[in-house]
Amino acid sequence: MGMTHIVDRRLNGKNKSAVNRERFLRRYRHHIKKAVSDAVHRRSITDIERGENVSIPSRDIDEPIFHHGQGGKREMVHPGNQEFVAGDSIPKPQGGGGQGQGQGQASPDGEGMDEFAFQITQEEFLDFLFDDLELPNLARKKLKDTEAFKYVRSGFTTQGVPAKLDVVRSLRGAHARRLGLAGARRKKIREMEEQLADLKSAPDDLDAAFSHKDQIEALESEIARLKANVRRIPFIDEIDLRFRQHQKQPKPATSAVMFCLMDVSGSMTQMHKDIAKRFFILLYLFLQKNYKKIDVVFIRHHTSAKEVDEEEFFYSRETGGTIVSSALKLMHKIIESRYSPTEWNIYAAQASDGDNWNDDSPVCSKILADSILPLVQYYAYVEITPQDHQMLWYEYEKIMERFPQSFAMQQIADAGEIYPVFRQLFERKAA
C-alpha cells in the first residue's frame, strides 16, 4: 500500500477507438452508403461541410448470443413493492406475449430502439461519397484537404537536399571563406617573397658568417609551408553550401464561379439528374480546394434557358424539346454582366443526355469556341446516356480537338463513371 503511481495520460491521444470505429463503418458500408446517397439527394451541392446522421436497423448490427426466449415459467424478484401480498394474481396485459417484466426497455428520447443511430464526420461522409464515385485515394486526399498551399521562396538555409542547392550562393560563400582563411597567410607570403627577392638580388657575402644562404633557405621553406597551408584550404567546404529555402504559404484567395448547365427536358430522368448532381458536387469540391470564394450559377434549359436556384435546378420537371445553345447564350450573358474574367476564374460543367435539335449543335459549337472558351478556365461536358451519341457529341468532339486545354468531355452511363471525367480535369490542373 501507499504505492500509488499517478500518471497523466491526457496527452496520450484519444482516438484509441479510431480503428474500431473504422471497422464498424467498414462493416456497415452498404447502410452508410445508402444514407450518404440519400443525403446527397437531399443536400445542396455546396453543403458538404458537415457529416451525416446514419441509422441502421438494430437487428442488422446485433451480436447474437444464446439467451432465454419468452415462454415457460419464470420468476423474478423486484424492488419497491407497494400493496402486493403473496398469492396475489395480476391479470396479464392482453395481446402481447405477456412477458412485460422489465425486459423491453423504453427508449428515453422516443427514438426507436430498433434503430442504431450515429454520426459520421464530414471526412467520412466524403469518403463514402467518393467510394460511390470510385474515386481513387490520391484524388480523394486532394479533395479533402480543403486548405491549399503553395511553396514560396524564403531565403537560404545551410541544410537541404542537393536539388535545392544554390550554386552561386555557395560559391560566393566559399570564396569569402577562402579569402578569410588564407588572407593573412597570403600577405605573409607576399612579404616574405619580397624579402626573398631583396636577399637574392643583393650580392651574397662570401663570408659564411654573413652569408644570406641560410636566410634564403629558411624563407623559402617557410613560404613553401605557408603555400601548402593555403592549398589545403578546400575550394568548397560543407559550410559554404547554401540551399534555397521554401515555405508553405496558403494559396492566395481568389474567386471562382462555377456554372452548372443542365438539360431538363423530358428525356432527362431523375436518375440522370442525380448523376449530374454528383458530378457538380465533385466540381464544387475541386474548386473549393483552390478558391476561397465560389459562386455557383445554375442554368437549366429545354428550348429556352433560365437561371434558377438549386432546388429548381435539380428537382423541377419540364417537358419539351432541347435547344442547348440557349443555355450557352445565357451563360455568356451572365459572364458579361456579373463575372468579369479578369476577376473571376470561370468553370463550367454541362450535363445532358445528348439530346439536341440537330440544327442547334453547330450553333453551340460556334458559341463555345468564339465566346465562351476564351473566357473560362475549364469547361466540362458530361453526357449521361448509355446510348449512341447524337449530333451534339460529334460537334463537341471537334471543339475538344481545338481546345484540349480547356475543354473536356465524357460519356457517363452510371455514377461509377463520373470520376474518369474528373481525372482529366485534375491531371491538367494539378500539373
Next chain:
Amino acid sequence: MTDIADRPNAPDSDQPRASEPISTSSEWTFDLIRQYDEEIAKCAAEFHLDTYPNQVEVISAEQMMDAYSSVGMPVGYHHWSFGKQFLSTSKGYQRGQMGLAYEIVINSNPCIAYLMEENTLPMQALVIAHACYGHNSFFKGNYLFQTWTDASAIIDYLVFARHYVAECEERYGVDAVEEILDSCHALMNYGVDRYKRPAPISAVEEQRRQQEREEYQQRRINDLWRTIPRPDGDEDAVSLKKRYPEDPQENILYFIEKNAPLLETWQREIVRIVRKLAQYFYPQRQTQVMNEGWATFWHYTLLHRMYDKGLVNDGFMLEFLQSHSAVVYQPPFNSPWYSGINPYTLGFSMFTDLRRICENPTDEDREWFPDYAGSDWLETLHFAMKNFKDESFIQQFLSPKVMRDLKLFSIENDDQEDHYTVTAIHDDPGYRPLREKLARQYNLSYREPNIQVWNVDVRGDRSLTLRHIPVDRVPLGQETEEVLRHVHRLWGFDVHLESVDDGTVVEEYHCPPPVVDDQSSGAH
C-alpha cells in the same frame, strides 16, 4: 443519506477532528490527488484493506469513451463491435444523456484506475476510494478472482492477443479474422470452465506454447478423425455406441478449439484468445453485486473516516453524498427508470447491513445469523468478500431487514396462466423463498441457457450436436438460429441443437436448415 450529522453506519468518531482539511476548493491538482490518495490509503489500512499497488491514470472524456468501448480492456484487438460500442457511447455522451463512466478499474497488477479530468476533487477522491481501495481489494481478495484470473499477467496477455490478431489480419485479411471473431464472440459466454480451474494465462508461455500447439494439434485432430476402421470388429461396435465426447462439455469454445476438424491453426489460436478473455471476465460476471457493493461500502466508509479525521469539510461531504446517493438509487419496479435491481444498491445495502448485524444485532439477526450477529464486523465483512460469489453471498447474507428496506417481492410468470402470481414478499413466510429466488437470479447457469456439447458423429457426417436443457420450460430465444450459424462456421460441418426436457426433445435447431422435400418447400 444526506444528513452528515446523523449517520447510522458511519465509522466511530472517537478521535477529535484535529486536522485541517486537505483542500477546500473543488479544483483538483496532481498534488492534491496524491495527498488524498495517501490519506485514503491510511484509512484503508486501518480497515485492513489489502490491495495491489495502484496506478491512477488521469484521462480526458474522449479517452474515457475509448476505455468504455473496449470493455475496459486497456489494450484490445480490433473489432467492429468495439467501434459500435464507441459510437453509441459518444452519442449518448454528446447528447448529455449519459454521465460518463463513474470509474473504470482493471483487474490487473498494478491495478489500473481511470480518473476523468472533468471530475471535481470530491469526485476524484470518491473514485480513488471506490476503485483503488474498494474494487482493488476485492480483486485481490475474492476467491473467484484468485482462482480464475492472474492479475499480473493480463496486460501482457492482452498485448499478445492484440499483436496476434493484427498479424492474422495482415496474413489472412481483415474479413477472415472478423468472421472468426464474430463467431467466437457469439459463443463467448460458453467459453468458460465453470468448475475446472484453468491454467493461468501468461503471454510468454502462450507464445512459447503456440509453436508446439501448431505441430501437435493437427496430429491430434487427425487421430480423432481417422476414418479407417479398426481391425477389431467388436471394439468398433462398442465405440459406435459411445458418444464423443463421453461426457457433455460445457465449454463449447474449448471443445471447438480442440476438435473442430477444419479450422486452421491461426483460427484455433483466435478461438483460444477469446476463450481466455471470457475466462478472465467470468469472475466479474459472477460477482457484480458483491464487487460493486464492496467498493461502494468502502468509498462510503473511507470518506466518512476522512471526515471524522477532519481531512475533508462539509462542502466536500455534501458533494460526495450527492453522487453517492445517485449511485445507490433504486427505482421501484413501476418506475419508468426501472431496469432491474441496481447491483450497487443491493450490494451496498447488504454489506452495510452485515456490519449492523455484527455491531448492533437484533433478535431477528441473532435468529437468522447466529454465526455473525455480534461478531467482529471487519473480520466478517472480509470473510464475506473473500469466500462468496453473488449467488452464494445473497443466499448466505441477505437479511430480512434488507428485503424489507428494498421491499422485495417475487412474481411468477407462467405462460400457461393468464395472470402473474405474486409468490413471495418481504414478510415472515416470504424471506426464505425470496432469498432463494434472488440468489438463483444471480446464478449464471440460470441466467443463461444451459447448452453443452452432446455428441459428434465422428464416424458419420461429422455433425456436432449441442444439447439444451430447459429450466421450467423456458425455451431458447430468437437469435438461436443466428448463433448456430456461428457454431457452424467454426465447426465446418452440420450443427444440431436440441432442447431436451426430461428426456424428450422439445425443440430442434439445425444449421444448415434441413432440406425440405419439394412438396413442402413449394408451400413456403
